[in-house]
Amino acid sequence: MSSGHGRPPPKKVVNGEEEEEEEEDMYEIVVEKSGCKEEHFALLDCMDERNRDWRLCQDYVKALRDCVASQQQKKQPK
Numbered sequence: 001m002s003s004g005h006g007r008p009p010p011k012k013v014v015n016g017e018e019e020e021e022e023e024e025d026m027y028e029i030v031v032e033k034s035g036c037k038e039e040h041f042a043l044l045d046c047m048d049e050r051n052r053d054w055r056l057c058q059d060y061v062k063a064l065r066d067c068v069a070s071q072q073q074k075k076q077p078k
Contacts, residue, residue, distance in 0.1 A: 035074075036067035 031037050043064050046057035054061060 034068065035071040036064055039064040039067045 031040050034040065039060070043054075043057055043060040046060045047054055050056040
């Protein structure tokens with residue numbers, strides 16, 4: 001299974017066949033827990049469409065940065 005976001009899943013060989021490692025699942029879990037999954041994948045999609053040039057995706061970069069900052073503020077004790 002490919003992530004579809006320019007990041008091929010890690011592989012391991014078991015009994016002569018390649019299988020995806022649990023690292024792909026861990027990647028998905030971390031992105032999900034970030035609270036910014038939508039912004040993260042929107043940026044990756046933009047970069048895929050623009051030859052991996054993040055400079056052409058500044059609106060998405062800003063949206064992800066703002067989301068991460070917002071999530072960090074929510075986690076800070078008051």
